[in-house]
Amino acid sequence: MRSIEHSWNVSPEEAEALQIKLAPKVRIEPIKGAVRSIAGVDCAYSDDDGTIICAAVLLEAESLKVIATACAEKDCGFPYIPGLLSFREAPAAIEAVSKLPEKADILMCEGHGISHPRGFGLACHVGLWLEIPTIGIAKNRLCGDCLPPDKHRGSRSKLICNGRIAGTVLRTQTGVKPIFVSAGHRITLKEAVHWALHCSCEARMPQPIRLAHQEASKHCK
DNA sequence: GCGACAG
DNA sequence: ATCTTGTCGC
Numbered sequence: 134m135r136s137i138e139h140s141w142n143v144s145p146e147e148a149e150a151l152q153i154k155l156a157p158k159v160r161i162e163p164i165k166g167a168v169r170s171i172a173g174v175d176c177a178y179s180d181d182d183g184t185i186i187c188a189a190v191l192l193e194a195e196s197l198k199v200i201a202t203a204c205a206e207k208d209c210g211f212p213y214i215p216g217l218l219s220f221r222e223a224p225a226a227i228e229a230v231s232k233l234p235e236k237a238d239i240l241m242c243e244g245h246g247i248s249h250p251r252g253f254g255l256a257c258h259v260g261l262w263l264e265i266p267t268i269g270i271a272k273n274r275l276c277g278d279c280l281p282p283d284k285h286r287g288s289r290s291k292l293i294c295n296g297r298i299a300g301t302v303l304r305t306q307t308g309v310k311p312i313f314v315s316a317g318h319r320i321t322l323k324e325a326v327h328w329a330l331h332c333s334c335e336a337r338m339p340q341p342i343r344l345a346h347q348e349a350s351k352h353c354k
Numbered sequence: 355g356c357g358a359c360a361g
Numbered sequence: 362a363t364c365t366t367g368t369c370g371c
Contacts, residue, residue, distance in 0.1 A: 175361090176361075178361090213360090213361060214359090215358080215359040215360065215361090216359075216360080218360055218361055219360095221361075222361070243360080243361070244360045244361065245360055248360090249360080250359095254360070255360075255361085269360085271360050271361090272360080272361090273359090273360060273361090274358095274359090274360080275358095275359070275360045276358090276359085276360095313360085
């Protein structure tokens with residue numbers, strides 16, 4: 134239950150070691166309690182490259198109506214390295230989510246959860262740090278094998294990493310490229326897929342992620 | 355050595 | 362991530 138606080142000022146080697154150390158702390162389990170709100174968080178980068186702008190948006194779970202928005206701006210303290218994305222975006226994401234007026238029952242992060250080389254993607258890191266249920270929503274595959282799901286909305290296929298089902302390739306809109314859904318922390322894959330689909334009635338990406346993306350981009354210009 | 359590689 | 366409107370395809 135205790136927070137996993139650690140320094141973000143680490144080398145790529147130390148970052149990998151931290152992932153291996155923290156991965157066992159991730160809990161894949163059913164959500165406790167009712168889901169009344171869902172938040173989404175995403176980052177954007179300023180033109181002059183050097184600062185990262187992150188936005189968090191809190192929505193009412195059923196209606197998907199916006200309850201609140203929050204932003205955070207930080208200097209990029211880590212380069213983009215596949216597999217180490219959280220060391221670049223998590224600090225800003227955590228700050229933005231922390232600024233929301235109330236705690237979300239579920240948080241959706243732009244990136245992978247346990248469908249990661251070391252089972253510790255951005256969604257796991259943020260979820261573990263804040264100790265809240267998180268879902269990883271990625272536009273592309275990072276690791277593992279999968280087959281393309283059928284063309285209609287709701288179709289899905291397994292994403293297998295190291296012989297384990299680590300995620301779901303989910304078609305959120307008929308005829309549109311599927312997204313990669315995975316559990317981040319304190320949620321099951323089945324629940325993650327359910328909420329991802331529930332939030333994707335109007336577009337490929339779930340509404341919390343879409344709105345956070347728009348908000349972050351807006352604060353960049 | 356050659357590909358693959360979240361944002 | 363980001364450069365970027367209209368346009369080609371189903």
